[in-house]
Every structure is written in C-alpha cells, then in structure tokens.
Amino acid sequence: MTLLVVDDDPIILRLMEGVLASLGYSDVHFALNADEAMQLIERKDLSFSTIYLDILMPGMDGIELCRHIREIPQYRRVPITMLTSVTEKASIDASFIAGATDYINKPIDVIELGARLRVSQMLYNEQKLADETRNLAEVLRTELDASAASRVPAFDLGDPITIYDVPRVINALAMENYLHRLSRGRRFMLGAIGFQIRKVESLYARSTPAEFQSILTDVAEAIFENLRSHDAMISYYGNGSFVAIVPRVSRISQEDLEIALSATLADFGLTVEGGLPMNLGLSVGELVQSSMFETDPKKLVARAIDRANATQTSRYGVDLLHSSFG
Known part of the structure; x- marks a missing residue:
C-alpha cells in the first residue's frame, strides 16, 4: 500500500510520518x-493506493488539487x-x-486514522478487482460477436456505480462518509x-453497460439541474435509485x-433502438427529514428510497417495474 500525504505544514508531515509508521505503513511519500x-x-x-490532502x-x-487528481484516469477511483x-x-x-472520499479533522487521532486506512485499503482492493473485471469484459467484447457482447454485464443492476462529471454528484460511499462525519445537529x-427510474429492470436488460x-x-444531470438552487448532494444507490440530500427547510x-x-x-x-423517444420517467418521493432522536444517515437514505418506490407503486402500479421498456 503506497500512500501520499500533502500538507504545507512540515510539522504535520513529520507527525503523519510517525503516526503512519506506528501503524505499520512505511511506503509513504x-x-x-x-x-x-x-x-x-x-x-x-509510483502508483498511490490512498491519498491525503490538506484543504x-x-x-x-x-x-x-483533488479535482485535478480525479481528472487522471488512473486516480478516478483511488480513495482521497x-x-x-x-x-x-x-x-x-x-x-x-471535488471527488474526496472522506475527511479527517486535525489534530489527527491515531486510532481513527488507522481505522480509516483499513477502510481505504478495503475500498482500493474492491475497486481494483472491479476494474479488472471491467477490463476482462472489454476483452470479451472485442472477441465475441456484437450480439453476444451486448450480454456481457460490466456491473449488476443493484451496484451503486460511480457517476462522473455531473456537478454535486458523489458516489454512495462518499455520501455515507459525508453524512456520518457531520455533527448530529x-x-x-x-x-x-428519493428518485426511482421507472421500468428500470427492463431498461437495464435492454441496454449495454455503457x-x-x-x-x-x-x-x-437532470436531478442536479432541477435542484441546482437547493445545494443538493446527489448519489446513486443502485437499482435505479438516486437520493438527493437537501436542507430540511427546502420547499x-x-x-x-x-x-x-x-x-x-x-x-x-434520449432514444431507444430505431430512434423512438425513450420516454424515461422518474418517480419522486416525499422529502424525508431527520429527527433529533434519529439521525442515522443510512436510515435517512433508506427511507428516501422507500418513499420514491412507494410513489411509483401508488401512481403507476408495481407491475410497471417489470413491464417491457419503450
């Protein structure tokens, strides 16, 4: 595991060097x-598996700097x-x-840093395996005929894949870290x-991964454009479900x-095969708010997704999820 630490304070760098060494990490730049x-x-x-940046x-x-690093293909998925x-x-x-995965407050807590490093290592290994799987799928696509290649999945419908190049859209892990690190207040x-793509199963089945x-x-992009004035943070959670975090006072x-x-x-x-309009639709759930007694981020996200699915079921019927797309 090769780490990079960037900070303009030499004292912080020496502190990080000592702390990381005590945790067993010696390959640090x-x-x-x-x-x-x-x-x-x-x-x-050099190829860094985790990067630390002073704000x-x-x-x-x-x-x-984080934004610039994310523009480098090799580092689009490395934990920052x-x-x-x-x-x-x-x-x-x-x-x-800008693409950060997590943040740690100064002064740095050794136990917290060690725990987050272990999470970063797990994340890096998972992403590396996912990249290798995608590369294998690309090789298969070049070797198989077009009809067979179209059936090679690069990801499952339930995977909370990362969406790039849309403002204020972050991946599900970063959203979880973001919400957990905020104070209860x-x-x-x-x-x-919550937002749910209608007929997502049929849409997924009839589309290539790309x-x-x-x-x-x-x-x-559509969610961002329509929530631009609300400073929303948006993430994709798989199965056609998106969640936007907004101020609770938003009307x-x-x-x-x-x-x-x-x-x-x-x-x-957007069009389907033959150039016909796709008629892509989204069901929107009611705004879900935390209470002073229940501020668990995972429960907040889950409730938002449930509300979007409930809206879809009540307005369009559950069978719409399984109907043919077009």
Whole structure:
C-alpha cells in the first residue's frame, strides 16, 4: 500500500510520518504543495493506493488539487481523504464535490486514522478487482460477436456505480462518509429526496453497460439541474435509485419536481433502438427529514428510497417495474 500525504505544514508531515509508521505503513511519500504532489502522481514508477490532502494550502488548495487528481484516469477511483481543521460545511461540501472520499479533522487521532486506512485499503482492493473485471469484459467484447457482447454485464443492476462529471454528484460511499462525519445537529438540518427510474429492470436488460451508465448520467444531470438552487448532494444507490440530500427547510413540490424532471429528460432527446423517444420517467418521493432522536444517515437514505418506490407503486402500479421498456 503506497500512500501520499500533502500538507504545507512540515510539522504535520513529520507527525503523519510517525503516526503512519506506528501503524505499520512505511511506503509513504510526502509533498508540501500541489506542484510537488502532482510531480509524484505523474511519476511512472509510483502508483498511490490512498491519498491525503490538506484543504488549506497556499497556491492551489487541497480541494482544487483533488479535482485535478480525479481528472487522471488512473486516480478516478483511488480513495482521497482530506486533512482539515476547517469546520465550515461549505468547505466540506466542496471537498466531496471535488471527488474526496472522506475527511479527517486535525489534530489527527491515531486510532481513527488507522481505522480509516483499513477502510481505504478495503475500498482500493474492491475497486481494483472491479476494474479488472471491467477490463476482462472489454476483452470479451472485442472477441465475441456484437450480439453476444451486448450480454456481457460490466456491473449488476443493484451496484451503486460511480457517476462522473455531473456537478454535486458523489458516489454512495462518499455520501455515507459525508453524512456520518457531520455533527448530529448538522444532520438534523438536512432532508433527503428519493428518485426511482421507472421500468428500470427492463431498461437495464435492454441496454449495454455503457448505454445504461449513460442513462444514469443523464438522470443525475437532470436531478442536479432541477435542484441546482437547493445545494443538493446527489448519489446513486443502485437499482435505479438516486437520493438527493437537501436542507430540511427546502420547499420542493413532489409533483412539480416530477414534471420538471420529465421535461428535462425529454429535452435531452434520449432514444431507444430505431430512434423512438425513450420516454424515461422518474418517480419522486416525499422529502424525508431527520429527527433529533434519529439521525442515522443510512436510515435517512433508506427511507428516501422507500418513499420514491412507494410513489411509483401508488401512481403507476408495481407491475410497471417489470413491464417491457419503450
């Protein structure tokens, strides 16, 4: 496991060196600024499995550096943890939007750092295995005829795959970390809205992996565009389910949002085979709010998804999930 730590404070770097060594991590590289970090990242003989970035640095700060790192294909899925003494929600939000996986507050707690490193290692190994599986699928696609290749799945319908290049959209793990790291009071100030793609099983069955991921990206873009004024954080949870985290005081009409999303998706001009309109639709759940006694992020997300599914069932009937797409 090769680590990179970037911080403009030499004292922090020495502290991290000692802490990481005590945890058994010796293959660690250090940088005092973004330029030094990028020089290390661009070296052909180095491949980092976890990266730590200080948020506040002179010149290019850690948030912008995180954004640059995510633009490098090799590092799109590598865990990036922010090191910060900043407590403003805006800075934390900006870090996750830029591609951060997690963050740790300064002063650094040794036990917490060790636990999060183990999680990062598990995540890195899982993502590496997933990448190898996708590469194998690509090889098979080149070797098989077109009809057989179209049946090679790169991911399952239930996989919470990462959607790239849509503002304020982060992956499910990053969303979980983001919500868990907020204080109970801050989580109480948030609500969640669930979205469910209608007829998603048929849509998935009739799409190639690339086509289905493109559709998910378009849906994420539509959700972002229609929640732009609410500073939403959006994530995909698999099975055609999205969740947007918004301020609990947001005044959002469930029905109006569904209509607006349908109009946005229609404007995208999505089509099925033969050039016919796809008529892609989303069911929107009611805004779910936390209480002071129940602020578990996983339960908040699960309730939001349940509300979206309940909306779909009540308005369109459960059989719609299994009907043919078109």
